Amino acid sequence: MREIARFQCPACGTAYPADRPIWRCDCGGHLNLELELGLRRADIDAADASLWRYRAALALKAPPRVTLGEGWTPLVTRHWGDVAVQFKLESQMPTGSFKDRGTAVMLNHLLEVGVGPIHEDSSGNAGSSIATYAAAAGLRCRIYVPAAAPRGKIVQIAASGAELRTIPGTRQAVTEAALAAVGESFYASHNWHPFFIEGTKTLAYELWEQLGFAVPDNILVPTGYGSNILGLDRGFDELTRRGEISRRPRLFAVQAENCAALAAA
Numbered sequence: 001m002r003e004i005a006r007f008q009c010p011a012c013g014t015a016y017p018a019d020r021p022i023w024r025c026d027c028g029g030h031l032n033l034e035l036e037l038g039l040r041r042a043d044i045d046a047a048d049a050s051l052w053r054y055r056a057a058l059a060l061k062a063p064p065r066v067t068l069g070e071g072w073t074p075l076v077t078r079h080w081g082d083v084a085v086q087f088k089l090e091s092q093m094p095t096g097s098f099k100d101r102g103t104a105v106m107l108n109h110l111l112e113v114g115v116g117p118i119h120e121d122s123s124g125n126a127g128s129s130i131a132t133y134a135a136a137a138g139l140r141c142r143i144y145v146p147a148a149a150p151r152g153k154i155v156q157i158a159a160s161g162a163e164l165r166t167i168p169g170t171r172q173a174v175t176e177a178a179l180a181a182v183g184e185s186f187y188a189s190h191n192w193h194p195f196f197i198e199g200t201k202t203l204a205y206e207l208w209e210q211l212g213f214a215v216p217d218n219i220l221v222p223t224g225y226g227s228n229i230l231g232l233d234r235g236f237d238e239l240t241r242r243g244e245i246s247r248r249p250r251l252f253a254v255q256a257e258n259c260a261a262l263a264a265a
């Protein structure tokens with residue numbers, strides 16, 4: 001059994017052992033999971049065709065209690081004009097999005113530290129992912145979604161058995177509703193909880209292994225709030241510090257023209 005990991009608040013410096021369900025600092029700041037050592041290629045569990053093949057790199061105490069076989073998605077080569085480009089098919093996940101990496105690791109951490117009912121706010125994919133894994137774990141779950149969220153995602157969330165709250169107005173109004181519910185159940189937020197990034201980092205490990213323990217020059221990452229690109233950065237950082245790679249790929253955050261908040265900022 002490994003040592004208990006620690007959360008640290010970059011705003012005020014307070015540290016917390018990751019042995020309880022918390023999602024932000026008492027000062028209101030976000031928490032980071034302290035840096036970890038990562039793994040050597042000999043630590044990979046090659047018999048496991050899921051992200052749990054990298055369990056040695058994850059800050060969890062025990063084997064996962066809930067898994068739906070997430071991760072180890074295909075990496076395929078296609079030509080874009082004259083250029084060979086590789087596509088990582090993250091839609092080949094249990095609920096259809098990359099969010100399952102973060103959800104699976106975050107929920108297994110929360111189960112380890114004794115979480116009760118949870119809630120989350122999402123415009124679609126994260127809500128579907130968390131609702132599905134909560135169902136698999138037997139946790140009560142409520143998801144706040146924008147009234148204008150895609151119908152298919154709303155149906156997917158409801159089909160998992162989660163309680164659905166549709167909120168009119170902006171995406172921010174949905175987050176406000178989830179924040180107002182913090183006293184009722186645990187806010188298992190994919191945008192706040194550090195263990196979500198701990199899960200998305202396995203994308204870096206997978207790319208490295210699937211490329212024959214090498215890294216690409218450049219990675220273009222579709223980016224909303226940033227959990228995928230933050231996870232890639234964390235994963236490649238660990239591989240560098242472990243001495244498994246000697247250079248890091250350049251990461252490019254790419255946003256859709258009609259929803260480019262980071263680019264605008």
Ligand SMILES: [Zn+2]
Pocket residue numbers: 009010011012013014025026027028029
């Ligand atoms: Zn703080």
